[in-house]
Amino acid sequence: MSWKFVLYDWAGLNLALFQAINAGTPAVLWPLASLFSLIGSYWTAPLTVLGLWAWSKASSDPARVRLVRSRLLHFGVAFLLALAAASALKWWLDFPRPHAVLGAAVHVIGAVELHYSLPSGHATYAALVAAALWYKPPSTCAVSL
Numbered sequence: 001m002s003w004k005f006v007l008y009d010w011a012g013l014n015l016a017l018f019q020a021i022n023a024g025t026p027a028v029l030w031p032l033a034s035l036f037s038l039i040g041s042y043w044t045a046p047l048t049v050l051g052l053w054a055w056s057k058a059s060s061d062p063a064r065v066r067l068v069r070s071r072l073l074h075f076g077v078a079f080l081l082a083l084a085a086a087s088a089l090k091w092w093l094d095f096p097r098p099h100a101v102l103g104a105a106v107h108v109i110g111a112v113e114l115h116y117s118l119p120s121g122h123a124t125y126a127a128l129v130a131a132a133l134w135y136k137p138p139s140t141c142a143v144s145l
Helices: 003-024 027-039 042-058 062-093 098-105 121-133
Strands: none
Touching: 003 098, 027 042, 042 062, 042 121, 062 121
């Protein structure tokens, strides 16, 4: 059993799922897919940083400012780590993109790329944003011994 089988093929399930989504998406939704692709890209990280910075400046509550700046720091560090890890894995694994495997049977929105499909940069960035910005309420119960 190979890394490709474990991480990519899933005994044919990956291909079947991709084809169902690719063929089943109506053309009217393609612009929406392009928009979500742009939003879920590493290129929007500066906007996230600017948004957090502006939010910290707009708040008059010192506790809120510290919380937002903490999230900003977490996001920045996590962004650099995620970008480095995902890039290294992409180059190491070098899995093909669907167009390289399926050719004309695939509808591609945007430029055709042939390499580095795994790990997904969009999924990595979405997980990064969710993890870095996830609100965790302060603990309300204290444990006493």
